[in-house]
Amino acid sequence: RKEVEQDPGPFNVPEGATVAFNCTYSNSASQSFFWYRQDCRKEPKLLMSVYSSGNEDGRFTAQLNRASQYISLLIRDSKLSDSATYLCVVIQVNRGRAQKLVFGQGTRLTINP
């Protein structure tokens, strides 16, 4: 089983729609969680952190369920510029050593006009 699993998509949705991505992680000791965004042929960039209480940044809402080891990202009123691959990222601590980021495979989203 992969450490971080995402539905690879692709998701094709019309502009203005609401879309949700899910992500599960296998290591219950995982500490921190993020969503990164990667545009075609570009580097990944941090979109937002994910907190247990849930957090919102404009049209984007992230949720974490530690009991189910589940992370979600909701995009409301989607824009054409939201088209990208969204990467779920989990930070793990290995045997007490420093942290490392583990990336999911990414979910590809295309917003259609």
Add this chain to the structure above:
Amino acid sequence: DAGVIQSPRHEVTEMGQEVTLRCKPISGHNSLFWYRQTMMRGLELLIYFNNNVPIDDSGMPEDRFSAKMPNASFSTLKIQPSEPRDSAVYFCASREWGGGETQYFGPGTRLLVL
């Protein structure tokens, strides 16, 4: 700030040749990460350094891969000898230790081994 700088941006080489990828982290950042991205395997951490010291190299695929960080502003990832299955995009990222967990990625090096 110029961000993380990687060179070359593109590299095409023949199987068996040595390949050296270079990275300059953001000034003041003291953690540096090398990743490899392929369609099949996604983004994989190869190795990372804190204060120029390799901390975790468990992601380095095999002995053909080696990484160095001789000083705080420069790192290399070397593949010798290269093989076609090494074809991928190689990203370098840096982070300010103790300054949060955000990593800043360079533009990547697209490597094609023929």
